[in-house]
Amino acid sequence: MSQPLSAEAARARALLSATARQGRGKMARPVLLGLASIACGLAQAWFMAHLLATLLGHGASGWPDLMAAAALALLGIGLGVAQERAQADAGAAARAGLRRRAFARLLALGPADPRPAGERAALVVDRIEALDGYFARWLPAAILAAAGPLLIAVAVASEDPLSGVILFAAGALVPVGMAITGIGAALASRRQFDALQALSGRFLDRMRGLPQIVLFGRQDSEARALGAAADELRGRTMRVLRVAFLSGLSLEVIAAAVLGCLAWRHGNLLVGGHPDPQAALFCLLMVPGFFAPLRAFSAAYHERMAANGAAAALAPLLAEENAETGLLLAEMPPSVVVTFEHVGLTYDPSRGPALRDLSFRVLPGEALVLAGASGAGKSSVLRLLMGFARPDSGRIAFNGRDATSLRPSELRRLSAYVGQKAHLFRDSIRNNIALARPEATDAEILAAARAAHVTDFADALPQGLDTQVGEGGYGLSGGQAQRVAMARAFLRNAPLVLLDEPTAHLDPGTEAELLDSLRRLCAGRTAIIATHSPALRARFSRVLEMADGRASVARMAGE
Numbered sequence: 229m230s231q232p233l234s235a236e237a238a239r240a241r242a243l244l245s246a247t248a249r250q251g252r253g254k255m256a257r258p259v260l261l262g263l264a265s266i267a268c269g270l271a272q273a274w275f276m277a278h279l280l281a282t283l284l285g286h287g288a289s290g291w292p293d294l295m296a297a298a299a300l301a302l303l304g305i306g307l308g309v310a311q312e313r314a315q316a317d318a319g320a321a322a323r324a325g326l327r328r329r330a331f332a333r334l335l336a337l338g339p340a341d342p343r344p345a346g347e348r349a350a351l352v353v354d355r356i357e358a359l360d361g362y363f364a365r366w367l368p369a370a371i372l373a374a375a376g377p378l379l380i381a382v383a384v385a386s387e388d389p390l391s392g393v394i395l396f397a398a399g400a401l402v403p404v405g406m407a408i409t410g411i412g413a414a415l416a417s418r419r420q421f422d423a424l425q426a427l428s429g430r431f432l433d434r435m436r437g438l439p440q441i442v443l444f445g446r447q448d449s450e451a452r453a454l455g456a457a458a459d460e461l462r463g464r465t466m467r468v469l470r471v472a473f474l475s476g477l478s479l480e481v482i483a484a485a486v487l488g489c490l491a492w493r494h495g496n497l498l499v500g501g502h503p504d505p506q507a508a509l510f511c512l513l514m515v516p517g518f519f520a521p522l523r524a525f526s527a528a529y530h531e532r533m534a535a536n537g538a539a540a541a542l543a544p545l546l547a548e549e550n551a552e553t554g555l556l557l558a559e560m561p562p563s564v565v566v567t568f569e570h571v572g573l574t575y576d577p578s579r580g581p582a583l584r585d586l587s588f589r590v591l592p593g594e595a596l597v598l599a600g601a602s603g604a605g606k607s608s609v610l611r612l613l614m615g616f617a618r619p620d621s622g623r624i625a626f627n628g629r630d631a632t633s634l635r636p637s638e639l640r641r642l643s644a645y646v647g648q649k650a651h652l653f654r655d656s657i658r659n660n661i662a663l664a665r666p667e668a669t670d671a672e673i674l675a676a677a678r679a680a681h682v683t684d685f686a687d688a689l690p691q692g693l694d695t696q697v698g699e700g701g702y703g704l705s706g707g708q709a710q711r712v713a714m715a716r717a718f719l720r721n722a723p724l725v726l727l728d729e730p731t732a733h734l735d736p737g738t739e740a741e742l743l744d745s746l747r748r749l750c751a752g753r754t755a756i757i758a759t760h761s762p763a764l765r766a767r768f769s770r771v772l773e774m775a776d777g778r779a780s781v782a783r784m785a786g787e
């Protein structure tokens with residue numbers, strides 16, 4: 229269920245301000261450079277006013293003033309460029325920090341995270357990208373929009389108090405105009421973001437199931453549905469632009485009014501008789517400078533809206549950041565005795581418990597086969613052992629110590645896992661094996677590849693273990709991919725081996741080939757194997773028959 233909007237907005241704001249506080253050093257640079265640029269503009273306008281007054285026949289400025297104005301113009305350009313770069317740096321640093329935290333959090337949650345893959349991808353990519361404008365443009369613009377015009381209005385007031393008052397009044401009117409148009413901007417921006425999220429989620433989902441779409445001849449209807457989602461996004465983007473245009477328009481109207489007032493105030497400049505032409509010119513020249521920070525603020529306003537939406541989506545994920553508590557392993561034990569004592573687990577109370585009162589013990593060198601119909605709870609046992617779920621009742625112990633007192637990531641260090649279908653990354657076979665232990669030497673990787681019989685097929689490939697495999701293991705058969713997964717488990721060399729239907733998708737011949745490697749993998753270790761396969765059950769002596777989350781029969785194979 230979605231959270232009330234106010235709580236969501238408060239969490240989003242808290243995340244944005246905490247991130248800004250962490251990057252205070254980087255965030256301050258564009259603001260300081262912006263203020264320096266405004267000061268430079270003031271000095272330049274002062275020299276320009278001198279020069280123009282001379283041209284109009286009042287005053288006696290010369291080459292040194294012209295040179296000073298030119299030097300200040302160059303300095304202003306330099307400061308502007310430096311400010312742009314500092315803004316980009318601040319945005320990049322904030323995004324990098326948030327992306328690291330979000331990614332680490334998603335990795336820590338692992339399969340326990342209920343979010344669909346498309347949403348997880350959108351969280352670490354699109355949502356964090358949408359925060360860039362907040363840190364790179366909105367924050368510096370918001371500070372400069374308050375400080376810059378104030379500085380200029382004070383400088384103008386020191387030359388001509390009434391012109392200063394006109395600028396002060398205009399400065400007070402701008403937020404009112406923006407607040408009126410900004411109400412629409414917030415809503416339009418939120419809707420645009422939702423449409424973007426829907427489009428990218430749908431696209432990712434359809435890409436993952438592309439073979440099914442082609443097989444069932446649904447290309448045209450899918451293309452139409454994607455087109456409709458893209459149209460919706462276009463419409464909402466246009467609405468955001470319209471509102472942004474309106475908010476810009478209100479600013480332009482105020483700027484034109486200010487210029488009109490100042491022209492009226494200093495109207496006698498050209499006809500002669502103005503008491504201080506240089507001050508008048510300075511006031512007029514500073515009008516664009518006065519509105520420049522406000523324009524930047526107005527342009528960045530929708531960035532803040534987009535960032536609020538993105539931060540609201542990210543905040544719940546990052547709020548659980550410190551949730552991973554627990555003890556660290558003093559040292560890696562060479563062997564583990566796994567004990568389940570009356571363990572119960574419920575994922576969703578409305579669906580009843582997945583495990584009830586389950587007890588067993590597995591010693592080092594033993595392999596326990598978990599058998600039973602689909603939904604009996606076999607994978608749930610493995611999920612508990614990997615720390616992706618916590619028991620609601622009972623006790624799980626490793627070598628007599630409560631396993632749940634360990635930090636989940638520490639728990640995972642104790643085990644090597646082979647699942648139903650190996651996921652191979654777009655990389656070489658060697659690097660795919662090394663994933664299990666990145667610091668492993670080439671000799672260790674080769675030994676693991678041999679033990680899992682990866683070398684049997686890799687040696688026949690032109691580049692051997694350095695052969696590239698595509699996303700999802702393209703280019704390798706299911707059996708070959710499972711061998712790579714087994715090689716990972718050999719390389720990991722953990723005391724506990726967890727296997728979840730490791731031969732589920734293989735034909736009997738390929739399965740038979742894999743079974744020998746599996747036996748060797750389990751030898752001397754504590755192994756727990758969830759399987760439906762009669763061939764796999766026949767290879768191991770201890771079988772725990774499960775039904776409806778309970779142990780129905782524990783027996784020796786062949787009984």
Ligand SMILES: Nc1ncnc2c1ncn2[C@@H]1O[C@H](COP(=O)(O)OP(=O)(O)OP(=O)(O)O)[C@@H](O)[C@H]1O
Nearest residue numbers: 575576579582601602603604605606607608609758
């Ligand atoms: N994340 C989850 N949220 C809610 N219920 C779940 C979740 N994962 C599993 N379950 C439920 O828990 C029960 C046990 O599931 P589990 O995956 O452990 O069964 P299994 O014996 O491994 O099945 P299979 O042989 O099909 O893999 C099932 O009723 C399942 O629907």
